[in-house]
Amino acid sequence: MHISGTAAVILFTFLSPTLACPQAVPDKASPALEEQSQQSGSTGESASQADAATQSKPQTAVPPPVQDPHPADQKTDDSEGKQSKRMFGVVPNFAAVNANTTLPPLTVRGKFALATQDSVDYSSFIWAGMLAGQSMALKSYPELHQGVAGYGRYYWRAFADQASGSFFTEALVPAITHEDPRYYTLGHGGFFHRAGYALSRVVVTKTDSGGSGFNYAEIVGNGMEAGLANFYYPPEERGLRNTAVNWAAQLEAASLNNIIREFWPDIRQKFLRQK
Numbered sequence: 001m002h003i004s005g006t007a008a009v010i011l012f013t014f015l016s017p018t019l020a021c022p023q024a025v026p027d028k029a030s031p032a033l034e035e036q037s038q039q040s041g042s043t044g045e046s047a048s049q050a051d052a053a054t055q056s057k058p059q060t061a062v063p064p065p066v067q068d069p070h071p072a073d074q075k076t077d078d079s080e081g082k083q084s085k086r087m088f089g090v091v092p093n094f095a096a097v098n099a100n101t102t103l104p105p106l107t108v109r110g111k112f113a114l115a116t117q118d119s120v121d122y123s124s125f126i127w128a129g130m131l132a133g134q135s136m137a138l139k140s141y142p143e144l145h146q147g148v149a150g151y152g153r154y155y156w157r158a159f160a161d162q163a164s165g166s167f168f169t170e171a172l173v174p175a176i177t178h179e180d181p182r183y184y185t186l187g188h189g190g191f192f193h194r195a196g197y198a199l200s201r202v203v204v205t206k207t208d209s210g211g212s213g214f215n216y217a218e219i220v221g222n223g224m225e226a227g228l229a230n231f232y233y234p235p236e237e238r239g240l241r242n243t244a245v246n247w248a249a250q251l252e253a254a255s256l257n258n259i260i261r262e263f264w265p266d267i268r269q270k271f272l273r274q275k
Contacts, residue, residue: 083185087264092121095170096261099187105208106182108175114182115171119163128159143234157232164228165250168221177216180206185262198258202251222250 083096094117097103106114118124132154136146144153170181184206186197205215226247230238 083261083265084268086123087260090123090126091260092118092123093261093264094118094121095182096264097182097184098265099185101184102210103182105210106174106180108171111174111181112167112171115167115169118166118170124162125159128155128162131158131162141234141237143236157229160232161225161229165222165225168224169217169254170221173217173221173224177213178208179213179215179217180208181217182206183258183261185265187265194262195259198262199255201258202255218251218254222254223247225250 083093083098085093087093095114132151135141135158136144136151136154139146141154144150144157173179174181183201186194188194189197201215202218203215204212205217207213226243229246230243233242
């Protein structure tokens with residue numbers, strides 16, 4: 001066993017009288033020494049009686065400290081593994097998770113919170129404005145007309161499409177089917193391998209139990225959004241055909257969004273020089 005220098009000095013101090021040569025003991029002790037010995041003996045007897053009295057008293061057992069079964073350092077941090085909140089500083093990226101990251105499943109409340117965050121983020125209003133301007137410029141819905149009033153008609157419909165799509169695909173359907181609406185990047189392999197993985201996430205998703213399953217949230221959820229649009233678009237833009245076109249457009253947008261989210265960490269690191 002290793003002994004530190006301080007402990008060695010203390011040990012030498014206590015043992016030095018024992019190691020020294022013993023002094024000669026006189027044949028006959030002086031009266032003063034005898035009196036001192038008698039006093040020492042009485043003191044020793046008193047100390048022995050006190051020790052016996054102390055030992056006779058029952059010892060009170062001190063219970064060990066209770067340990068917290070859920071210490072603070074073992075709490076799960078839901079933010080661990082998540083990517084940057086935005087892509088290119090504007091596009092929302094709240095549902096993306098880095099590769100090789102295991103997170104606890106989202107609760108129903110968490111899924112609705114994610115959908116709300118995607119729906120009312122300031123970028124959602126900007127994106128709806130861009131889509132409305134593009135649709136009006138292309139005269140996608142002539143029944144909505146042009147001008148400021150026409151732009152307003154395009155705008156609120158574009159915003160309704162976006163918000164309803166978020167709630168159907170990230171909250172309502174995942175809460176029923178127990179799916180994880182977050183996108184987990186692959187993070188390794190070649191470009192085509194990772195792009196194929198991103199496209200496959202439109203039809204395959206992670207479940208709350210940690211496995212994989214059919215992506216009802218994306219397929220059925222976007223179909224529900226396309227069906228809901230029949231209630232607020234002009235009658236000329238309704239019907240089965242227009243609903244199918246709208247549904248396909250939503251799936252196309254989801255596919256492109258997955259590809260961008262898959263390669264966003266590489267874009268940040270290699271091109272934007274961000275950590």
